[in-house]
Amino acid sequence: MPALAIILVIVGLVLLFLGIFVEAVKFLLWIGVIILIIGIIAALLRFIRRQV
Template sequence: MTALAVVLLIVGVVLLLFGVFVSAAKFLLWVGIVILIVAIIIGLMRYIRRGA
């Protein structure tokens, strides 16, 4: 689960930066944001489960 969250976070950041620098691929900005949100949710779920 940790590896999945890290991979999603890295892919999200790369797509986010790629979407910012390439104006022809604006949709990648939104894909990056969605992947980052998913990675954050997975991280929060892990933190909550570990704390309980």
């Protein structure tokens, strides 16, 4: 599970930067944001479960 969250965050950041720097692929910006949010939520859930 932790590896999946890290991979999602990295992929989200890469797609986010690709979407910002390349105007022609604007949809990658939104995909990157969505994947980044999913990765952050997964990391937070893992952190919360570890605390309980």
